[in-house]
Amino acid sequence: MKNLGLFAGLAAMSMAFAVPANAQSAGELLKGGAIGGAGGAVAGAVIPGLSTGNGALLGAGAGLAVTALSKNKKTYRDNRGRKYTIDKRGYRRYK
Numbered sequence: 001m002k003n004l005g006l007f008a009g010l011a012a013m014s015m016a017f018a019v020p021a022n023a024q025s026a027g028e029l030l031k032g033g034a035i036g037g038a039g040g041a042v043a044g045a046v047i048p049g050l051s052t053g054n055g056a057l058l059g060a061g062a063g064l065a066v067t068a069l070s071k072n073k074k075t076y077r078d079n080r081g082r083k084y085t086i087d088k089r090g091y092r093r094y095k
Contacts (some may be wrong), residue, residue, distance in 0.1 A: 029067050036063015 040059015046051040067090070075086045084092040 002005050029064055032063040032067025033060045034063070036066070039063070 037056045037060035040055040040057065040062070041052050043054075043059065044050045044055020047055070047075045075081055075083050075085055078092075082094055087093050
């Protein structure tokens with residue numbers, strides 16, 4: 001179980017270094033990690049054999065991974081009604 005907690009911690013730290021590559025804001029990733037950590041801590045308190053700390057590490061790693069891999073982009077509409085998103089350079093990308 002110790003190796004699993006160490007692996008989750010390393011996965012969470014590697015996601016932190018991959019933030020610029022995923023074009024997600026750091027606040028969104030931290031929010032996903034915090035929500036996952038809280039859920040993991042609750043699961044660690046409920047599940048026998050899993051400590052609260054290990055559950056929090058696993059949950060934070062999973063929350064970071066889900067947030068980083070999800071492609072939630074806000075869509076806008078122009079004056080003609082066409083949908084578009086804004087890329088990292090600020091240009092409109094129409095769908």
